[in-house]
Amino acid sequence: MREVAIIGVGMTRFGEIWDMSLRDLVVEAGLGALTDAGTDTVDSIYVGSMSSGQFVGQEHLAPLMADHLGMVGVPATRVESACASGGLALRQAFMEVASGMSDLVLAAGVEKMNDGADVTAVLATASDQEEEVYYGVTFPGLYAMIARAHEQAHGTTEEDLSWVSVKAHRNGAKNPKAHFRREFGLEDIMSSSMVAEPLRLLHCSPVTDGAAAVLLCPLERAREFSGQPVKIVGSGLATGALSLASRPDPAFLDAVELSGARAYEMAGMGPEDVDVAEVHDCFAIAEICCVEALGFVERGKGKDAARDGITDLGGSTPVNLSGGLKSKGHPVGATGVAQAVTIVEQLRGGAGELQVEGARTGLAQNMGGSGASSVVHIFQGV
Amino acid sequence: MPSPRYHREIPARYRLEARRCSDCETVIYPPRKVCPSCRGQDMETVHLSREAEVVTSTVIHVPPDDFLNEAPYAMAVVETPEGARLMTQVVDCDPSQVGPGMKVDLEFRLIRKEGKSGILCYGHKGVPSTR
Secondary structure, eight states: OOOEEEEEEEEOOOBOOTTOOHHHHHHHHHHHHHHHHTOOOOSEEEEEOSOHHHHHSOOOHHHHHHHHTTOTTSOEEEEOBTBTHHHHHHHHHHHHHHTTSOSOEEEEEEEOOOSSOOHHHHHHTTSOTTTTGGGTOOHHHHHHHHHHHHHHHHOOOHHHHHHHHHHHHHHHTTOTTOSOOOOOOHHHHHTSOEEETTEEGGGBOOBOBEEEEEEEEEGGGGGGTOSSOEEEEEEEEEEOOSSGGGSSOTTSOHHHHHHHHHHHHHHTOOGGGOSEEEOOOSBHHHHHHHHHHTTSSOTTOHHHHTTTTTTSTTSSSOBOTTOHHHHHOBOHHHHHHHHHHHHHHHHTTOOGGGOOTTOOEEEEEEEETTTTEEEEEEEEEO | OOHHHHHHTHHHHHHOEEEEETTTOOEESSOOSSOTTTOOOOEEEEEOOSEEEEEEEEEESSOOGGGGGGOSEEEEEEEOTTSOEEEEEEOSSOGGGOOTTOEEEEEEEEEEEOTTTSOEEEEEEEEEOOO
């Protein structure tokens, strides 16, 4: 396997972007990555999107994207793993470069969620239609059941959940591309409207439009394109049962642990080596479960991490300094690639006020559904 | 919901039909071809007890469109004595009283309606146990 580097990153602002279409978003992010690397050609393209068909009625996204990037003829592949589609696109691009099949591969993620679709119904298609959705459960409802199981096992309170949101918004307020650049106090979070007990509105990520893209090439060619390439040193993908009732422990995300273990093994590293991380906090409880499953804290201790500053700037493992899905926004297919963009910026030392001093190793974890798929990448500055 | 799709699920939804893996004894609900525990394919049909215990739960305040008139309602993952777990609503009680450890009976109920002239969709819901 060849060593692989990221040589360019691009990202739209995240938000309700009424003046841009699905294709506009992809083109802006894709051109951003190409411009960053100083090139205008690629050998292959991957695009991750959860459900462009249901959100805007557009399938067959891969050739559309190649066409609108001015690259008709280039091989292009669309991949889907619900909210982990972006992370999966990055992994496929990584494997294509690592295998020696292609040199310059673009990995993009996109979702256009605010064009009038019934978002709750579309997102619910990532859970089990026959066993869960039929009976009236929603996505927040599934994570609420994970939260209640976590409360039962580890005593996690509504206040513990709320500190995760306070941290997300405190950091996201400083991210110029974030959807909700606004701080919230503990009281604001705990008095927001109830969605699915114990999860309130401000424990949930928003409905967001956006796209992100990264350009990959073999490490040995990276200096042709970038003064600050970032190596991908580990990649892990894992699956779990789609339906929450089929999981051994509803308070633990098995697929996240397994994907992390695979990425750590490939990188020859452990959680203690990670200087900065982005994890999939689609709901506050998800960040708590993910920091446990990735080994940043002991199992059962995730509830204290945000409040005690363990996962904040200056803590042992800063998590979601971008604002995370909560504040930055969660255009589902774009999220996994946007996480990689954030980590690359950190490892280049270009994260401004949110910079982790001397960050050398970063991790991004992106998951689908209520945790049935998870993909982890580990990055290192060169 | 297209009627063939609804029809296929009737044995599991109406009669709580499940499978027991002949190799490892795992009870699988709804039925599957391959045992998720040991990959065995030799199965016998069993029926779940109509009693269960709540493993975890929530109260849905923002529901899907089909359930607008029912919110707030309790939903739970419940476990039957056979060890099968299923997602169900818990009704006929104050939703805030539903929580882990609560004993429920599974009753045959209307789950949803497919519009004004569509299928009436049935299944099971948990109700507070009389045991």
